[in-house]
Amino acid sequence: MKIPVIILSGFLGSGKTTLLLSLLKESKLRGLNPGVVMNELGKKDVDGYILQENTGMSVEKLLDGCVCCSRKEELPRSLAALLARRPDIIYIELTGVADPDEIAKSLLEAPLADRLKLHFTITLLDAENALDYNSRFSSDKQLVRTLRKQLTVADLIIVNKSDLVEPETLWKIEKMVYKQNSESEIVFTHYSQINLAPLLAGIAARELRSHVPQRGPGTINGTTLKRAVPGRGGSATAVQEPESGPSTSYSQVAAVTLTVPQGGNGRIRREQLELFFREWGDSLLRAKGHVQIAEHDSVQLVQYAGHRTTWEASRYPGQPYIVCIGLNLDERAVSRRWAALFS
Numbered sequence: 001m002k003i004p005v006i007i008l009s010g011f012l013g014s015g016k017t018t019l020l021l022s023l024l025k026e027s028k029l030r031g032l033n034p035g036v037v038m039n040e041l042g043k044k045d046v047d048g049y050i051l052q053e054n055t056g057m058s059v060e061k062l063l064d065g066c067v068c069c070s071r072k073e074e075l076p077r078s079l080a081a082l083l084a085r086r087p088d089i090i091y092i093e094l095t096g097v098a099d100p101d102e103i104a105k106s107l108l109e110a111p112l113a114d115r116l117k118l119h120f121t122i123t124l125l126d127a128e129n130a131l132d133y134n135s136r137f138s139s140d141k142q143l144v145r146t147l148r149k150q151l152t153v154a155d156l157i158i159v160n161k162s163d164l165v166e167p168e169t170l171w172k173i174e175k176m177v178y179k180q181n182s183e184s185e186i187v188f189t190h191y192s193q194i195n196l197a198p199l200l201a202g203i204a205a206r207e208l209r210s211h212v213p214q215r216g217p218g219t220i221n222g223t224t225l226k227r228a229v230p231g232r233g234g235s236a237t238a239v240q241e242p243e244s245g246p247s248t249s250y251s252q253v254a255a256v257t258l259t260v261p262q263g264g265n266g267r268i269r270r271e272q273l274e275l276f277f278r279e280w281g282d283s284l285l286r287a288k289g290h291v292q293i294a295e296h297d298s299v300q301l302v303q304y305a306g307h308r309t310t311w312e313a314s315r316y317p318g319q320p321y322i323v324c325i326g327l328n329l330d331e332r333a334v335s336r337r338w339a340a341l342f343s
C-alpha cells in the first residue's frame with residue numbers, strides 16, 4: 001500500500017507551519033502515525049523545534065537550502081528514513097521559495113514511486129501581501145515564476161491571514177488566483193483553520209487499512225476536492241513554464257543566521273529588535289528565532305512575517321539565534337547592525 005503525501009507550499013510566513021500543526025493534531029486524533037519532512041532555507045531548524053514543542057513529534061529536517069533545487073538529492077534519503085518509521089501519512093513542508101511541482105515529480109521517480117503517492121498539494125497565501133508579490137520581487141524572475149507555479153499546481157489554495165485585510169482585498173486575491181488556476185478550490189482562513197476532514201478522508205492507520213475505502217470524496221468549501229496530478233499546469237490562462245526551467249526556484253533570496261555575540265550583555269529590548277527588523281524594509285522577507293529579551297525571564301520565540309512581529313514564550317534550551325531571510329539582503333551590514341545591538 002502506497003503512503004499518501006501532502007505537500008504544503010506557499011510563500012515565507014504564509015501559515016504553512018500553522019496548518020501543519022493542525023494537521024498533525026488531527027492526524028493523532030484519528031489514530032494515525034504521521035511523518036514530517038521540513039525544509040528550511042536557514043541553517044537553524046526553527047519550525048522543527050516549534051513542532052517538537054507543540055506535538056512532541058520529531059521530524060526529518062532538511063536545512064540550509066531548498067529541497068526543490070539546491071538540496072534536491074537529499075529528499076529521497078529523508079523520505080526513506082521516514083518510511084522506516086512506518087507512517088500512515090507524510091507531510092512535506094517546503095520552504096517559502098520552493099516549487100511544489102518539482103517535489104511532486106520526484107515522488108514519481110524510483111525508488112519512491114513504489115512506496116508513496118501524492119495525495120494533495122496545498123498552497124497558502126498571505127492575504128496581506130500576496131497582491132504585491134509580483135512588483136516586490138520583479139528583480140528575481142525565478143522567484144516570480146515559482147510563486148506562480150505554487151498557485152498553478154495546487155489542489156487547494158488557502159488564502160490565510162484574512163483577519164488582516166478588508167473583504168475587497170480578498171475579492172481581488174480570488175480574481176488573481178482564478179487567473180492562475182481556475183480548477184483548484186480556494187478557501188479564506190484565519191490561522192490556517194480549515195475543515196481537515198476532506199484532506200484526511202480515506203487515510204487509515206496501518207492495522208485498519210484494508211477496511212477503509214481509499215480517499216473518499218470530500219469537500220472543504222462545498223465542491224469536491226480533486227486528486228493531485230503532478231505537472232498539471234493549472235488553467236489555460238496560467239503562464240506556461242518552459243520545459244527546461246530554471247535550475248533554482250529563486251536567485252536573490254538568502255538566509256543569514258545571527259547568534260548572540262560573545263562578551264556582550266546577551267539581552268536586548270523587544271523594541272530594539274522590532275526596529276532592527278523594520279530597518280531593512282522590503283529586503284527582509286522573514287525572520288524567526290529564539291531570543292532572550294530584557295522584558296522577560298523566559299526565552300521568546302520571535303517571528304517577523306509580512307512586516308509584522310509576534311512574540312511567544314518558548315522553552316528552547318539552546319543558544320539564542322535569529323534566522324533572517326531576505327531578498328538582496330546585505331549580509332555583512334545585517335551582521336554588523338546585529339552585533340551593534342549588543343555592544
Ligand SMILES: Nc1nc2c(ncn2[C@@H]2O[C@H](COP(=O)(O)OP(=O)(O)OP(=O)(O)O)[C@@H](O)[C@H]2O)c(=O)[nH]1
Pocket residue numbers: 010011012013014015016017018019047094095096160161162163164189190191192286288303305310
Ligand atoms: N494575524 C495572523 N497571523 C497568522 C495567521 N496565520 C499564521 N500567522 C502568524 O504568522 C507567522 C508565520 O506563520 P507560519 O505558520 O510559521 O508561516 P510559514 O508559512 O510556516 O512560515 P515559513 O515556513 O517560515 O515561511 C506566525 O507568527 C503565525 O502565528 C493568521 O491567519 N493571521
